[in-house]
Amino acid sequence: MSDVLTFVLPALLQLVLVLVLAPLICGIIGKTKARFQHRQGAGILQPYYDLAKLLRKEVVISSVASWVFRCTPYLVFASTCLIALLVPTVVVPLPLDRVGDIITVISLFALGRFFVALVGLDTGSAFGGLGASREMSIASIIEPAMMLAIFTAAVTAGSTNLSIIVAKLSSTPASMMNPAHLLAFSGLFIVTMAETGRIPVDNPDTHLELTMIHEAMILEYSGRYLAFVEWSSQMKLVIFLALLSNMFFPLGMAASMSPWALCVGGAAFFAKVIVLAAVVAVVESTNAKLRLFRVPELLMVAFILSLLALILYFIIGA
Amino acid sequence: MHDLTDWRLAALTFMVTGYALGALLPALIGIMGRALVKSVVTLDSTIKNLGFTIALASSLAGCVLSLSVLLSGEPLYVEIQPSLPFGAMALHADMLSAFFLGVISLIAAAVSFYSLGYATGFLRRRNMALLVFLYNAFLLSMTGVVLSAHAFLFLFFWEAMSLSTYFLINYEHEDPAARRAGYLYVVMTHLGTALLVVMFVLLFSRTGSFSFGAFRDPGSRLPAVVQSVIFLCATIGFGVKAGIIPLHIWLPEAHPAAPSNISALMSGVMLKMGIYGMVRVYFDFLGPDIPEWWGILILIVAVTSSVLGVLYALTEHDLKRLLAFHSIENIGIILMGIGGALLFASLGNRPLASLALLAGLYHVLNHATFKGLLFLGAGSVLHATHTRNIEELGGLIKKMPWTAFFFLIGAVAISALPPLNGFVSEWLTFQALLLGFHISDLTVRIAIPLTVALLALTGALAAACFVKAFGITFLGLPRSDHAEGAHESSFSMIAAMGSLAVLCVVFGVAPSLVVSVLDPLVSSLPGVHASGQVLLGGGMMLIPQSDASSISPLALGGLLVAATLFPVAAGYLFGGRVRKRVVMTWGCGLEKIGPRMQYTATGFSKPIRMIFSNIYRATHEIEISEETSPYFRPNITYELRTESVFLKYLYEPAYHVIIGSARMVRRIQTGHIQTYLAYIFLTLVLLLLFAR
Amino acid sequence: MDSTNLQTVGLLIDIFAAAILVTAFLVVSSRSLVFYIRLFALQSFFLGIVAFLVVLGYGETHILIAAVLTIAVKAIAIPFVLSRVIDRINVHKEVDFSINITVSLLLCGGMVILADSVAHSILDAQRADAPAVSRVLSVSIAMMLIGLFIMTTRKKAITQIVGLLTMENGVFLSGLSITYGMPLIVEVGIFFDILVAVLILGVFIFRINKTFESISIDSLRSLRE
Amino acid sequence: MSTILFALLLGLPATGTVLCAVFHSRRVLETITVAGAGLTFLSALWLVTTVMQVRALSTPQEWWYADGLSAYVAAVVSGSALVVALYSTGYLRRQVRHRHVDGRQLWLYYLLLNAFLFTMMVVLLSNNLGVLWIGSEATTLATAFLVAFYEREGSIEAAWKYVIICSVGIALALFGIILTYFSALHVVPASGNALNWSSLMLVAKGLDPGVLKLAFIFVLVGFGTKAGLAPMHTWKPDAYGEAPAPISALMAAGLVNVALYSLMRFYILVNKAVGGSFASTLFIIFGLVSMAVAVPFILIQRDFKRLLAYSSVEHVGIIVFALGLATPLAYFGALLHLLNNAIAKTLLFLTASNVRMAYNSKIMRRVTGAIKVIPVSATFLLVGVFAITGSPPFGLFVSEFTIVSAGFAGGNVVPAVLFIGFNAAIFAGFIYYTSRMVFGEPHPPVKRGDADTLSLLLLGVLLAALLMLGVFIPSSLQECIENALTVLKG
DSSP: OHHIIIIIHHHHHHHHHHHHHHHHHHHHHHHHHHHHTTOOOOOTTHHHHHHHHHHHSOEEEETTOOHHHHHHHHHHHHHHHHHHHHSOSSBSSOTTTTTOOHHHHHHHHHHHHHHHHHHHHHTOOHHHHHHHHHHHHHHHHHHHHHHHHHHHHHHHHTSOOHHHHHHHHHHOGGGGGSHHHHHHHHHHHHHHHHHTTOTTTOOTTOOOTTTOSHHHHGGGOOHHHHHHHHHHHHHHHHHHHHHHHHHHOOTTOBSSOOHHHHHHHHHHHHHHHHHHHHHHHHHHHHSOOOOGGGHHHHHHHHHHHHHHHHHHHHHHOO | OHHHHHHHHHHHHHHHHHHHHHHHHHHHHHHHHHHHOSOHHHHHHHHHHHHHHHHHHHHHHHHHHHHHHHHHOOOEEEEEOOSSTTOOEEEEEOHHHHHHHHHHHHHHHHHHHHHHHHGGGGTTTSOHHHHHHHHHHHHHHHHHHHHBOBHHHHHHHHHHHHHHHHHHHGGGTTSHHHHHHHHHHHHHHHHHHHHHHHHHHHHHHHHSOOBHHHHHSGGGOOOHHHHHHHHHHHHHHHHHHHTOTTSOTTHHHHHHHSOHHHHHHIIIIIHHHHHHHHHIIIIIIIOSOOOHHHHHHHHHHHHHHHHHHHHHHHHOOBHHHHHHHHHHHHHHHHHHHHHHHHHHHHTTOHHHHHHHHHHHHHHHHHHHHHHHHHHHHHHHHHHHHSOOBGGGOOOHHHHOHHHHHHHHHHHHHHTTOTTSHHHHHHHHHHHHHHHGGGOOOHHHHHHHHHHHHHHHHHHHHHHHHHHHHHHHHHSSSOOSHHHHTOOOOOHHHHHHHHHHHHHHHHHHHOHHHHHHHHHHHHHHSTTTOSOOOEEEETTTEEEESSSSOOBOHHHHHHHHHHHHHHHHHHHHHHHOSOOEEEEOOOOTTSSSOOGGGSOOHHHHTHHHHHHTHHHHOEEEEEEEOOSSBTTBOSOEEEEEEEOOHHIIIIIHHHHHHHHHHHHHHHTTOOSOHHHHHHHHHHHHHHHHHHHO | OOHHHHHHHHHHHHHHHHHHHHHHHHHHHOOBHHHHHHHHHHHHHHHHHHHHHHHHHHOOTHHHHHHHHIIIIIIIIHHHHHHHHHHHTTOOBOOOBSSOHHHHHHHHHHHHHHHHHHHHHHSOTTSTTHHHHHHHHHHHHHHHHHHHHHHHHBOBHHHHHHHHHHHHHHHHHHHHHHHOOOOHHHHHHHHHHHHHHHHHHHHHHHHHHHHHSOOBGGGOOSSOO | OHHHHHHHHHHHHHHHHHHHHHOOOHHHHHHHHHHHHHHHHHHHHHHHHHHHHSSEEEOTTSSBEEEHHHHHHHHHHHHHHHHHHHHHHHHHHHHHHTTSSOHHHHHHHHHHHHHHHHHHHHHHHBSBHHHHHHHHHHHHHHHHHHHTTTOOHHHHHHHHHHHHHHHHHHHHHHHHHHHHHHHHHTTSSSGGGGGBHHHHHHTGGGSOHHHHHHHHHHHHHHHHHHHTOTTSOTHHHHHHHHSOHHHHHHIIIIIHHHHHHHHHHHHHHHHHHHOTTHHHHHHHHHHHHHHHHHHHHHHSOSBHHHHHHHHHHHHHHHHHHHHHHOSHHHHHHHHHHHHHHHHHHHHHHHHHHHHHHHHTOOBGGGOOOHHHHSHHHHHHHHHHHHHHTTOTTSHHHHHHHHHHHHHHHTTOHHHHHHHHHHHHHHHHHHHHHHHHHHSSOOSSOOOOOOOOHHHHHHHHHHHHHHHHHHHOOOHHHHHHHHHHHHHHHO
16 A cells, blocks of 8 residues: 555656646647747647547558558657656655656657657658658657757766666756856757757657658658547647756755645646746747758757766766 | 587487588588589479588587587587697587577577578579588588687688678679678688788797687786787787778678578678677686776777667668678677776776677677578568569559568667567666766766767667668569569578577566576676676566676566557447558548659658768769750759778778789889899899808 | 929919919800810810829829829810710700800909909918919809809809819819818719719700700799799 | 508609500500509508507608698698599590590600608608608609699690799709708708708707798799799799699699698798797788789689689688687688698699580680589589688588687788688688589580589588588597697797
């Protein structure tokens, strides 16, 4: 009973939190962008309706597609849920923090991406291949960039275990402000924009073949499959925002399971995520989508920033 | 304990004689049988079955032997007394040898079983007896390499290995490419061997003995300079075999040329002989006093090999060449572990060194399994479609589901994705390097982050490459009649691939098994002589060194499976069971999409080629034939070439220098008898002056 | 045999050795094949005389046979064979040189100096016979070098044989004058060998002349890298 | 006892020669030659065994003398002579069938083959250095017409160069011998024996070092020319290239070793008399130069018999180099290599002749896909080439590895490294051409058909021998070499 309380319950709570929060954040971002464009925009709850609708709709499958096509949505969703169990949001240490560390998280994202890219090639449509090719190329730079960015935080804590990193950082707030840290943060921010398929790297809400990346891969998806893929990409956004906020500014995170602490932590987390979401929306609205072959330069910037952060950390010894 | 050694000896003898018999018996039958048996096919198939079954049996014996040593932890040492002028010789299976023996035997077992089916493709076409002979000789020589505890013996088996593979590469010698590959390979590896001879004889000249025991004992330490010379000889000599950049040029030629079961062995196992040699020399003979620059050098080599290896792989659309380049990449990753170990050892941080080495060795095992698996898969594809060019493939997942599935597992493993084995060993490598962050030494502080960054880059690129490899080959629509007419492989081939796939999973989710074996091995090496201090928590949890970071692949796997069921259930909950409608893929308004509308492998890697254009130095030409009208182009050919920097700026100049100077010298044979007499005359005069 | 006669014999030996060397120089300086052969005959004749002197001076009787053989084989038989060959293929003049005569003579002079210095340097001075030996030794080394030099600079097959024989005369000179001849059987065997060698080479000259319509060995250049 | 042995060893080939001079029928000539060679080989083995008990044995008047070294070399030489004789029968039959050879040539061939063997035996068994010289010159004369056998332009040219160059060399050697005699005159009691090896060794310490040095220089150049040390090797590719393949084989496996034997004799003497590193330095230098000179000609070559000739230059270099290292281990390696090289060279020259007969050309460009035309010979060729380039599991790897380790142990690191480098380069050249000849498709298509079974069996035996020497050295052979080694150590 006790370990149900200490392990399973908090884990499930966190999972549910992310699951529930994800569409909302997207809704908020959408709304903000609409405002920037002087539009009314859909309500912030729109994504929930979409998901509910999609879950009930019938699925159209290409006759070319193989079992990879049918399994991938579940696999992607699963891996994202798994990540949701590993990334600290409200409370540290997480019950499952020993199961996987930051490298695991990144690799799990890679796993999802791997299969989505395969789906792009599975249906035999030119769009899919285009999307897969672009996605993997971009990933091949942002993935290392992300790792380096997080390693900077990791070495301060002397561990790649997320909970430990966060705990260490929150115990020494001074180190949040050191330059290496800030570099890493900006690196990770660019990574987030790219990973979650946002302007200036990708445009989530267009199907224009010249620009789209992520949408191109999942173009053949519909109904329930699409629902899960979309949902998991929304969760991905939340997770990244969580990483951004808690890896670098773990303010007000709950250090124990006491209700009060949890409330504070929850509030803090919500606030931080909202703020970051707003920032994302602002960036999206104030920037133009880059030409595809200018994107690598941007990503290289992220990579270099993170690398600098890491090396800087050593030179000045933090 | 005595009986233990007894039956281990039995296992050893069984294995060795088995390979020998497996080589000779079929050869004899092949020679004698021609007279007796009328039908060549029946004869050859008996030869095939006999040879590969024996190979299978003896490789299983090898597994048993290696396990018995690894688990009991006490080495096997067999003195032999050949009548050769090099003193007493010995075979030994200490932990290190046993580990590599295990790797060899494991893959050999799978491949032998695979070959039972695969080699049927050669019936009636090729000399089966020769194939079987060479195959067993190859395995025998490799086991000999790891088991020999004497320089002469080692070199003997080493060269035997090179020779047998040379003949195997030339097995289909009508193909000029195969001949070129074979020649390139044998010359490169011979140059390597020459350096190894220098190395061993240097060790000999100090100790006065050829036995590894003498090289090892601390009394016979050589001066630092000689140590470094030996180190360089070993690095180059073994590096050629391991295929490190820039000594790799033979590898992408040779592996595709050989029959696929052989390529699996070459790539999965033979490259590791180079690694074995390095570990043996660095940490067994030369340890423990190690200068810092050794580690740095190895790290540079490692990084170069891994990044360039994967980058070159990305542009390949010959499936086996692509895999060959990935071998280079993975050797690089292994060397990151070894280089890190050298670096940490030189700075006196033995536990960390041991951890790094452990990671490297773990990756040796993993690469052997998944690369073996992938090459076997490629073999099945080749067997079914008779082409290695993935631009002509596609849609095979329908035609050959099992092969596709196992190939996919291999692809996931090599892309270091959880929860399979590639992920675990790369994770350990990351951990070892990251823990090195706390060493306060400037070179380390520059070297480690760069290595980490590039390791991360390698992993990501590998994933991209295997999306291409698997996606283009197995998914979508068939791009040619080859792919149309494909069929699933025979049972033995599938079973072999399946077993390797299972290993990929097991070594992934149950790392504690491997680590608990590897840790005593590593700590037994004099160069390291410390435990990697990897705590093994519950649920197969790995906790290297401190209590800080950890993973539990088993739990990950379990959760992943559980979490996959969750959305299924959830979907069912919300929307009942899935209602499906199957239609053709949307073809942008055209009635139906054709295979030519799909993305090609070349197209797939285009963005990456652009990002790293200054490494590829790609040159492409577009040829448009306009005989009818500029608006209706009957055919447009697009040709793309990426040049190998090393070939152009290292090897070709060297070649030209050598051949040029040779041409110069050849002029001395003028054909004038007077010139010849003049040579004698001058020699005489010179000697007379010398004598005065 | 008293010491004065011994000295006179020694003196005579030196004189004839010098004469032999002179003939060698004459060979170098001349351009007619017939003249080569005559000079060689003369040279061998002097060699025979040296042999006789050795017999007189040191009473090595078996050298007598060697002397007779020398004159019979080298001064008569071989020149006869060679001139027959010349007549048969009627080529009489050496026209083509690699090096002109003056230079060759200078070079040969240089060789004599070298030979002399070598001969002096190897002998330890406190030997009784050191000066005498070193004189003859230097002559014979010089002969060998000159013979070899002739072979390298002259282009007719015949001339090469002559050069070879000149070398051998040099060897013989040393054999006679510093070791007073070798055991008899050895001597005979050596003579036999040389005779056979010359015969074989003669045959080859015929064949060369038949196949290449010339005995200039410039035509023998098909085998080269 | 000793007299019988010498009588056999010298008498058998001599009688063979005489008989060949008498008879003319092919069958008789064949039987005489094969029987002669075979019996000579057997008696050589007998000599070896006897010499193992008694250190050395010699005839009453001390004209003939044999010890471990001469016995060993004699065995090697007569053995290769036997192989060549056996092969020659089949070879010449084919030549006659194809009208390449008429009856007179056939007769001359067998006559001179016997004479050749006889002269080599004379060199190996003579105690008197003068006789040794006579023998060596006689080998040249005996082989002169064999080199010119086919009476083509090339063969006559080759023969001319061969005879002239070797005679020059041998003349220089004679001078060296005379100087040795001179240095011994006042030391050896009976001046008649002053040319006798046995008596020279007794008084070696007393010989005049200065004179002996000079003598050694002339002998080195002289016999070096016959052995084919660079830069006196120039006749070798021509002679080996133009002579009939069996003769080339016997020259590479027999004559070379005979010349090396004579070199060794003087080497031992000079080492004992002069001491120091005078002779050994010269040997190391000449050895390395020979190997170095071989490299470019093997890297770029068009004619596979010339290729083998240059390889012979290289291997003579290796043996001389090993002798120059002057340590027991190195001597062992040298003697072992002498045997290995003899076997491998015989194998390769004979195989090459099979290839040549199938393709009717010895230009490598014209020979491709041999494995399909003459499978067995092609296999032998490929494997034999790996053997000659010193790859395991063949004998030459053992001997070369011994030599290298001796070099390092003796402190001659730089020469040893050069040695390894040259070997690697030569390997590259050899494999390049061989793989081109053996693999691929024959074009234009060539009629399939290999040599006769006996010849192939013979080659198989040679290959087996090489293989055996690569994995273990029979104790009897080891003793035999040790026995020869004691002589070398002086």
